[in-house]
Amino acid sequence: MNEKKRDLSVKLGPLELKNPVLAASGTFGYGQEFSHFVDLNLLGGIIVKGISLKPMAGNPPPRIVETPCGMLNAIGLANIGLDNFLKEKLPWLQKMKAAVIVNIYGHSIDEYGAVAAGLKGVEGISAIEVNISCPNVERGGMAFGTDPYVSAQVTEQVLKNSDKPVIVKLSPNVTDIKAVATAVEKAGAHALSLINTLTGMAIDIDARIPKLANVFGGLSGPAIRPVALYMVYQVVRAVHIPVIGMGGIMDYRDALEFLIAGARAIQVGTANFVDKRVTLDIIEGLGRFCEDQEISKIEEIIGTI
């Protein structure tokens, strides 16, 4: 096989990936959990579980429930906190050849800045992904990402405190995702990733209580893929910065839909729970597809619709 015949590398502004397949935040732990099944060096990148300034315990259980072709989760952004991440998790990740992208979030705009500042100058981090779908405690718990102005403020605060490429992860729980996308682009974001989970709920009809202790959660899995794909399609046409697509990608064919819609890379989330090696299967599938279609470089496929 001629390696040149299937160049899977992609460029997303300042970020270069050896292939367009990234493991999505919150579905791949801190990488190590999956290393028994997946040679992480082969991935385009790993996006670690969302990090906040202080450790967070997360929501009471039940935290997950399966729904048709998908699942709802209300983990509550449980994580070990910035200091523990830098001490306990990052040294292992720094040895990986895959891009390590650190997903961050805050409860206030200042906290976003503080987490970004804590990662400044740290080696072995290729980019920061900013989760703006979490509740803003200064605004009664409304998610930052539902307001274009607040989304832009968060983006500016992270950029001001960071020396790394900044990817902003957009919430789909908005009337017009293009408005948030363009506001975040204007604020200086280097790239966008979308979509985060869609808000939903499920009810236990016998007990007449919500199936999640948190009442609502984020819907993911193949159930959301068509919604995600159309949002990616729209955002790609509304902004000039690179877009990373995600939402229910289960195999390389799903991944190709997002690439053809204009995403320059994709993230695999919920599928990791089901098939531990799915990221590698997708990379192999993309390579085979390029060979079969006589495409020398995967970038030739991007945005061809």
Add this chain to the structure above:
Amino acid sequence: MIEQNTEIIFNKKVTTDTFLMRLRSPEIAAEARPGQFVMIQARTGVDPLLRRPFSICGIHEDDGFLILYRVVGRGTAIMSKAREGDILSVLGPLGRGFDLPQKGHKALLVAGGIGIAPLIFFAQTIQNSDLIFMAGYGSASEIVPIEQIGLGNVKVLIATDDGTTGYRGLVTEVLESHLAGPYDNIPTVFSCGPLPMLKRVVTITLDRGIPCQVSLEASMACGLGACQGCAVKSSSKKDQPYYHVCKDGPVFDVYTLDWKSI
């Protein structure tokens, strides 16, 4: 811990809604310890999406393992229709199993309904004469015929809610009667079953200062501790506010959990 396609050696109905399935996997059989579990993909499409967790119920001559499951939803209904020779994707063995008692140490096994599955593997492994195995069911028709699982001559004390077989009443009452008398060596209780039963077992053992390990059930997505979906509150305020059933369990020492929140 592996993820592999395994062949069904048999999948047979053992009560009206309970099935015993044997799957071929020398790898999983070699690694499996009592209390550990596997996650099985019930289908080939995307619905139901997630793997289902099942306690390993026994290993068979190192070429395969058994699971015992009750048909409770779509996943298990699909599995119940699978036939000999069909292939299922299995991930396992997963989690932390029971800390097995030392030889000569008395073990009391308390099972409720389908919760008997990991305790069958336990009994198969230790083959200890100092083992008392008690199992509770709603009615005689639900009793799992464990002689079909190849447990040898371990005797099981049965309790049924309606008294159709064995003691009429709860299996926890059988446990209490065993703990009533004076004993030379403090036994350890190993239990798995529905939550109300487990909570009663926990109260009985904590009140008497008797060590107890329980196997918990939870909805799970990844099985590796990565998604943090199967959280259970720990009794420690400082260390770790939540444990994860898939990785820190499914077997827990009762002292380590906050039973008021469970």
